Amino acid sequence: MGILEKISEIEKEIARTQKNKATEYHLGLLKAKLAKYRAQLLEPSKSASSKGEGFDVMKSGDARVALIGFPSVGKGRGRQVIAVARTADVVIMMLDATKGEVQRSLLEKELESVGIRLNKHKPNIYFKPKKGGGISFNSTVTLTQCSEKLVQLILHEYKIFNAEVLFREDCSPDEFIDVIVGNRVYMPCLYVYNKIDQISMEEVDRLARKPNSVVISCGMKLNLDYLLEMLWEYLALTCIYTKKRGQRPDFTDAIILRRGASVEHVCHRIHRSLASQFKYALVWGTSTKYSPQRVGLTHTMEHEDVIQIVKK
Template structure:
């Protein structure tokens, strides 16, 4: 990764991060690149800078075509339900048919390529919760700004469904889509570790660890200060070293749990190619063959999403009442204090103890502290300080 960048390059990169308009960002990146030494250790950085410059030029041209100085519109869908999952794939892969078969969405299905111009939303029921499925407009080869909008939609989601067409070369299509995602900083395999840096205007450098930081906090502060970053929250996921911290300045890396659907499986003469794909794809990514004609495979999508999204359903109850019918949905590993915070900040701030019924305790109604980890289906009663 990038090491020993000259001070001039770091200063120009700081200028890029502070820039407000695409024109300012482009100029700052051009200046930054002129100060970056060209050798093997900076190849990825140079590639990133040139790619980002191309995106900025396209954004500037698109704004000119629209005849205004305002920003271009983006794809954004407000989250609902237990989790938001985006269906992504190439045109004619059958994303619309799958969405219509699984949800209540009003979907236009057509033989014309690229019929879906904007995100389409539907709700998939699973037991006592619902997943929000969002069909993204199809990926366009060399689609530039259009694909960037699709990526923005994906990055805002909780997970991805990659839809492949059974009539195509499955491994080739999967590789193309996964590489497209990776090129835009979206990983569908859980990385060893990565960092997310959220810049601020006060508070200094704060580190929030959800994993292991394999350097000192002072190392992180010193690195960020060298890029003229003095206020930021640094979130650590997995095992992260100082190179990962520096990489996160240049690359926006994010992991998304992923399910692969091989659509139109009813048209396959042999299932051998499906088996080859299953053996080829990393084991952590489930593959389901589906058909919207025969309905094969559609009934297990909800349970697979529930599993890969690593969520739990928690049923809250007041000290003198019955458990709620609708559960809170939290990430696996959540504690009783997380439950209290999700209900109301007063319960979190005044928390005293909780009683829990379910698989996470030894006996029904067991009294537990705030650090007790809850499990799917638990009933939790929060008690506050008098």
């Protein structure tokens, strides 16, 4: 039986197994096996020719956005395309508003299978394999989804018999498996429902109220400006404008940085040696109490601030 058949059999067994106290250990083991087989599926085949054609997209610019649509679903090249999304800063999931729920479910499942976790945070679980001493299990919160016995069974499935485990939040078996595997990617996702001109206003309102969702119509150019605003917000980018002494600020060429960037980050973006020659900076904008304000390297910049750097 191949890996795909094994995955299919486990998924069917999970679907038909009723979830209760008596079956939680069995389900936990099934999920651990499923995660192992999915990881094997993503590994390059040893029998494949070294001359095989790869797939990647050169990273450039200030941020990377993965645009995932329904044609991306499936095996082969489609799976490779989705795997590239692991290196993105934000995922935009393009959905047809007339059949968005079906498409969304399939795409989320596909991304889940390659280790991408959408709009989730990394589980607050401390896990460290050891050379001896058995399994040490502790928790700082009341656990309702995992027990010490289930944690041990999952670890044994991965051939781990000595480890230190500390739960700092109430996590599910799936989240614990993600911590063991250690290669999961957690990233924000914006669900974009297109073709809203083909559905009722009530349905548009329902989709628009969903978390992390934007409704648009590319054909009629509806709500595209709001999509750009949301994308900028999800990327957490900041525009910083520069100013030379005695001249007006240059508003045509902004420096793009991550939210929370300091004056030192601005210096490194302009030139790698500028921070070592830095004396002070004058900043105009919302990050200062008054304009201009003299600041140092640790000052945090805000969106659309203007900066003038003075060297030693």
